[in-house]
Amino acid sequence: MAGNVIFNALVASLCLLSSVSAWPSNKRQTALTLDDVQNQALANAYKVLDGTLHDGLTRTATCNNNTVAVRREFGDLAKDERKKYTRAVACLLKVPSKLPVGKYPGAKSRYDDFVVVHMNMTPSVHATANFMHWHRYYIWAYETALRTECNYTGYQPYWNWAKYTDVVNSTIFNGDSASMGGNGDDIGPHAGMSLGSGEILPGGPGGGCVTKGPFANTTIHLGPLVNTMDPKLDIKPNPQVDGYGDNPRCLRRDVSNFFTNDYLRPQDLLAHITSNKEIATFQDTLQANTENQFKALHIGGHYSIWGDPGGDVYVSPMEPVFWLHHAQLDRHWWMWANYQEKEVKIRTSMYEGGTNWLDPNSARGKPTDQQELDVVAPRGMNHMASNQFFSTTAGPLCYVYA
Numbered sequence: 109m110a111g112n113v114i115f116n117a118l119v120a121s122l123c124l125l126s127s128v129s130a131w132p133s134n135k136r137q138t139a140l141t142l143d144d145v146q147n148q149a150l151a152n153a154y155k156v157l158d159g160t161l162h163d164g165l166t167r168t169a170t171c172n173n174n175t176v177a178v179r180r181e182f183g184d185l186a187k188d189e190r191k192k193y194t195r196a197v198a199c200l201l202k203v204p205s206k207l208p209v210g211k212y213p214g215a216k217s218r219y220d221d222f223v224v225v226h227m228n229m230t231p232s233v234h235a236t237a238n239f240m241h242w243h244r245y246y247i248w249a250y251e252t253a254l255r256t257e258c259n260y261t262g263y264q265p266y267w268n269w270a271k272y273t274d275v276v277n278s279t280i281f282n283g284d285s286a287s288m289g290g291n292g293d294d295i296g297p298h299a300g301m302s303l304g305s306g307e308i309l310p311g312g313p314g315g316g317c318v319t320k321g322p323f324a325n326t327t328i329h330l331g332p333l334v335n336t337m338d339p340k341l342d343i344k345p346n347p348q349v350d351g352y353g354d355n356p357r358c359l360r361r362d363v364s365n366f367f368t369n370d371y372l373r374p375q376d377l378l379a380h381i382t383s384n385k386e387i388a389t390f391q392d393t394l395q396a397n398t399e400n401q402f403k404a405l406h407i408g409g410h411y412s413i414w415g416d417p418g419g420d421v422y423v424s425p426m427e428p429v430f431w432l433h434h435a436q437l438d439r440h441w442w443m444w445a446n447y448q449e450k451e452v453k454i455r456t457s458m459y460e461g462g463t464n465w466l467d468p469n470s471a472r473g474k475p476t477d478q479q480e481l482d483v484v485a486p487r488g489m490n491h492m493a494s495n496q497f498f499s500t501t502a503g504p505l506c507y508v509y510a
């Protein structure tokens with residue numbers, strides 16, 4: 109299955125799902141910045157917590173100003189905090205899997221359990237009404253596993269795409285001991301890839317195995333299902349058609365500044381937040397852009413990392429930076445919902461879209477739809493309704509972004 113087939117299908121379904129986009133009139137005296145959006149969203153989130161602003165939800169008393177967790181940008185963490193995070197991830201890569209080995213021979217660790225759940229659920233959680241909600245649930249479960257199974261005491265960090273023009277040399281990918289590991293080794297010129305609407309993403313400065321920093325020489329086992337790397341690299345296909353077989357190989361990256369230079373800039377993120385008033389267009393344009401796929405922020409983040417399995421829509425959570433990227437998507441949604449006081453109540457509960465990515469006529473999603481995480485759900489927290497993820501502070505979730 110070629111990557112562009114999947115992306116074309118995704119684009120096609122998004123075309124049909126999206127409704128008319130609305131453009132706000134700009135009557136501001138001073139221009140709003142992306143930092144303003146973050147600051148206003150945080151201030152409003154605290155007002156909701158102390159009861160001076162209502163988001164329309166019933167909340168549990170256990171999440172309050174004193175108990176709320178603060179998720180921070182990876183580069184804003186102190187070096188030792190970053191190392192504690194990557195050590196916890198390395199631990200999760202060693203804790204044994206809870207899945208049956210007969211069906212999932214490639215699932216070696218608890219980390220792999222998260223990857224299997226994503227592979228299994230991919231068609232029902234992308235280009236669907238629950239895209240943002242399910243991934244919010246999924247990241248929270250991962251953060252919970254790091255804390256409960258690997259003694260991590262911090263929270264899930266995010267990668268603010270707009271912060272690093274030179275992401276290759278950033279705190280995240282520079283390969284030092286407090287990074288998320290280096291780029292893949294430079295393999296020289298190699299093929300780019302089509303992202304589905306005619307544009308070709310050129311090969312970047314990496315493409316080889318990650319050999320520096322945390323996650324250096326990590327062996328991955330699951331997938332690939334959609335290999336997007338140059339065929340000349342001869343990445344072995346999985347021994348099972350479902351991708352769950354054991355296929356030991358190195359973690360590859362091809363981190364480049366292609367998107368951070370031109371598509372993930374502060375003005376791009378700001379424009380996306382201010383030009384979409386409805387969640388349908390907000391989440392559809394985030395995931396795909398029919399005129400130019402490079403402009404879809406979700407795609408831009410994934411393909412700033414690329415590699416194997418970073419470029420594989422099913423297996424991408426096996427890439428450790430996936431979680432920082434998706435935490436940023438979650439923050440982007442959180443900012444969009446919260447930055448305008450008078451919109452908080454309306455936007456918090458918006459829910460639109462179908463239930464299967466390859467079928468635009470699939471049943472409409474409902475806020476009461478049950479979301480599943482199988483073996484990676486936090487204890488007693490499987491089968492939760494989408495509307496339990498409307499807010500990050502109504503309980504059981506209890507966090508904000510700073």
Ligand SMILES: *[C@@H]1O[C@H](CO)[C@@H](O)[C@H](O)[C@H]1NC(C)=O
Nearest residue numbers: 151154155157158172173174
């Ligand atoms: C809640 O905490 C935030 C951040 O520490 C602070 O700015 C705000 O004043 C607090 N609100 C109340 C009601 O204590």
Ligand SMILES: *[C@@H]1O[C@H](CO)[C@@H](O)[C@H](O)[C@H]1NC(C)=O
Nearest residue numbers: 199200203256257258259260
């Ligand atoms: C977590 O801490 C507990 C208590 O100190 C210890 O027994 C356990 O081995 C630790 N778990 C991991 C995975 O390090």
Ligand SMILES: *[C@@H]1O[C@H](CO)[C@@H](O)[C@H](O)[C@H]1NC(C)=O
Nearest residue numbers: 274275276277278313364365
């Ligand atoms: C990153 O740093 C290296 C070494 O200092 C330098 O050669 C390179 O041009 C920088 N930028 C990119 C995009 O790799």
Ligand SMILES: *[C@@H]1O[C@H](CO)[C@@H](O)[C@H](O)[C@H]1NC(C)=O
Nearest residue numbers: 318319320321323324325326
């Ligand atoms: C990773 O593998 C490379 C190439 O085999 C080797 O040079 C390097 O020392 C290894 N790094 C670690 C941390 O094991």
Ligand SMILES: [Cu+2]
Nearest residue numbers: 226233234243
């Ligand atoms: Cu996903």
